Amino acid sequence: MIRTGLAFLPLLYAVVLAGAVLLLWLAGEWRRSRLRRREWRAMGQCRLCAEWVRPAQGADLWRCPVCRALNDRAAPSDL
DSSP states (O other): OOOOOTTHHHHHHHHHHHHHHHHHHHHHHHHHHHHHHHHHHTOEEOTTTOOEEOOOTTOSEEEOTTTOOEEESOOGGGO
16 A cells, blocks of 8 residues: 555645546537537538528528528538
């Protein structure tokens, strides 16, 4: 068994607590970045005015609310 002094216990408690908080924070950031990527994948960019729009689900053609141009579902990188 490892012998420790009584003064070591608060330090050990603080380190374990800080490690748990760090792990929870990292897990939250990872989840938040996954949700952001999924949200951006659902967005479409107008080919005329470059406005980012969330088209209706399953719509192959959608109309830009700013310039009223018709756009297809292709990704902006396919230009």
